[in-house]
Amino acid sequence: MRKFLEKKDLLVFFVFLAIVIFPFIVPKNIGNKVVVEGRDFKKILSKPGIYDIVENGKFLMKVEFTGEKVRVVESTCPLKICVKTGWVGPGGTIVCVPNEVIIYFEGKTDYDIETW
Amino acid sequence: MVKRIALLSVLTALSSVLYTAENLLPFPVPFGRWGFSNSVVLFIASEIGFADALIVSSAKSIIGALFSGRFLSPSFLTGFFGAISAATIESLLARFGFGYLGLSLSGASMNNFVQLIVISFILENTKAFSLLPVMMNLGLISATANAFIASKMGGILFENRASFFFTEETAVDETPGNRLRNRISQHR
Numbered sequence: 001m002r003k004f005l006e007k008k009d010l011l012v013f014f015v016f017l018a019i020v021i022f023p024f025i026v027p028k029n030i031g032n033k034v035v036v037e038g039r040d041f042k043k044i045l046s047k048p049g050i051y052d053i054v055e056n057g058k059f060l061m062k063v064e065f066t067g068e069k070v071r072v073v074e075s076t077c078p079l080k081i082c083v084k085t086g087w088v089g090p091g092g093t094i095v096c097v098p099n100e101v102i103i104y105f106e107g108k109t110d111y112d113i114e115t116w
Numbered sequence: 117m118v119k120r121i122a123l124l125s126v127l128t129a130l131s132s133v134l135y136t137a138e139n140l141l142p143f144p145v146p147f148g149r150w151g152f153s154n155s156v157v158l159f160i161a162s163e164i165g166f167a168d169a170l171i172v173s174s175a176k177s178i179i180g181a182l183f184s185g186r187f188l189s190p191s192f193l194t195g196f197f198g199a200i201s202a203a204t205i206e207s208l209l210a211r212f213g214f215g216y217l218g219l220s221l222s223g224a225s226m227n228n229f230v231q232l233i234v235i236s237f238i239l240e241n242t243k244a245f246s247l248l249p250v251m252m253n254l255g256l257i258s259a260t261a262n263a264f265i266a267s268k269m270g271g272i273l274f275e276n277r278a279s280f281f282f283t284e285e286t287a288v289d290e291t292p293g294n295r296l297r298n299r300i301s302q303h304r
Contacts, residue, residue: 002162002216004267009218016221020252037241081146093246097190097235102243 032090033106034070036063038099044106045070053101060099070094070103124168128175131156135180145250149195153180154227155262157203158220159269166207173199194234198227220263224255 034045038055045051048067053060061075061082069089072082075096082096082103094103135153143149153176161169177196181187202223209219228251235244 002210002267004216004263006213006215006218008213009215009221012214012218012221016225016252016256019225020249020256023249037243039240079146084146093243095235095239095244095247097238100239102239102241104243104246 032067034065034103035106036101036103038101060101061096063103072096072103075099124172127156127160128172128179131172131176132179132183135176136183139184144254148251148254150258151227152258152262152265154199154202154223155265155269157199158206158216158223158262159266161203161206162210162216162219162266163270166204169203169207170200173203190235190238194231197234198231201230202227216263216267217260220259220266224259225252228252228255
């Protein structure tokens with residue numbers, strides 16, 4: 001009969017904890033530009049305002065940007081998970097799976113030139 | 117062989133019902149589930165074997181998805197591949213003398229990781245991995261609960277003489293799990 005807790009389990013537990021804590025240790029490089037990335041478009045928001053996100057002439061969602069925070073005001077996806085995510089600050093992301101849209105803050109790069 | 121089929125079908129039914137019933141439980145973030153049905157898969161991977169765990173994990177994903185009306189949706193795909201990978205790594209580590217908690221934690225982390233890989237394939241973008249810490253924190257709770265449920269399950273199955281054993285003999289050393297494994301392996 002297998003026991004609930006063995007000594008070996010502590011090893012697994014600490015590895016698990018390391019994975020959980022890892023993102024808090026890594027220094028974040030946070031910019032103040034928001035990138036809205038879809039399947040075949042990429043839009044960079046730098047000024048505050050409310051933006052309509054349109055893909056191939058099809059309305060997907062409305063995104064509000066205040067300069068520090070971002071939220072999805074309304075969306076055409078069925079479950080409205082991106083709307084329920086609410087306000088997201090730097091370092092956070094909003095993912096909308098049905099519309100295949102990802103909204104995130106662009107990190108500051110240490111490079112002057114980006115070869116893309 | 118017949119006993120093995122009976123046991124697997126009962127466990128699959130239990131797991132599917134758990135999968136469907138946990139949709140009624142509230143979850144802190146909108147896109148997740150607690151995943152208590154994986155406790156059955158953990159028990160099978162620990163006590164019976166790899167092939168059976170694989171069968172039950174895939175069957176409960178498909179049947180549960182048919183019950184709750186999300187067959188072939190993104191959430192079904194993530195759950196399906198996550199459950200299969202969790203069953204694989206639990207069966208692998210069960211041979212090295214880990215306890216239920218270690219098996220459950222490794223299965224949960226593997227499950228989350230594979231789910232994020234599947235989401236990345238759907239989105240064609242690796243930004244989805246920023247959800248990993250949230251999933252891991254909530255996975256810690258449900259993994260502990262799953263380990264507790266699975267550790268109790270063998271005793272309950274054995275106490276009730278789970279009618280597919282067709283036997284009346286009592287255990288010599290009160291080891292239901294090993295006894296169950298021997299019973300099953302005789303009919304391979």
